[in-house]
Amino acid sequence: MTKRLDYNQIAPVGTKALGVMYGYIMQGELPAELVELVYLRVSQINNCGYWLDMHTRDLTKRGVPIGKLAQVQAWKEGGDLFSDTERAALAWAETLTRVADNGVPDDAYQAVRAAFGEKDLVDLTIAISLMNAYDRMAISFRKTPHAAKK
Numbered sequence: 001m002t003k004r005l006d007y008n009q010i011a012p013v014g015t016k017a018l019g020v021m022y023g024y025i026m027q028g029e030l031p032a033e034l035v036e037l038v039y040l041r042v043s044q045i046n047n048c049g050y051w052l053d054m055h056t057r058d059l060t061k062r063g064v065p066i067g068k069l070a071q072v073q074a075w076k077e078g079g080d081l082f083s084d085t086e087r088a089a090l091a092w093a094e095t096l097t098r099v100a101d102n103g104v105p106d107d108a109y110q111a112v113r114a115a116f117g118e119k120d121l122v123d124l125t126i127a128i129s130l131m132n133a134y135d136r137m138a139i140s141f142r143k144t145p146h147a148a149k150k
Helices: 012-026 032-046 049-061 066-077 084-097 106-115 118-140
Strands: none
Touching: 012 032, 012 118, 032 049, 032 066, 032 084, 032 118, 049 066, 049 118, 066 084, 084 106, 084 118, 106 118
């Protein structure tokens, strides 16, 4: 698979704006591990090799066990591997990433709202939206995963 273009070189102001959003989320009150798990799940749904590689590496560096990483795609069956908060965040990530399929049902909103305060819920929603944008950029322009470069 050949890279189509380097969007960081072509539109540095635009990609820097995405980076500012990323910095906002990572410096916010949401736990970094939770954010990375959500990012991983979004990238799994979008089938984005570049970001799957990045999030897996980041979570591994954070000390997340490989067994937990392997279960992110099947988190509903993950038993005690995932906290109630992680489950709510992963469910919200799936709902928003697949928004074209079902919209955002009231029960999905009520479930995530029970787990997060208003500010954290808005930040989580920004994070999910951001990762969807990053995935679409990487997929559209065929950004190669680091693992594939070896």
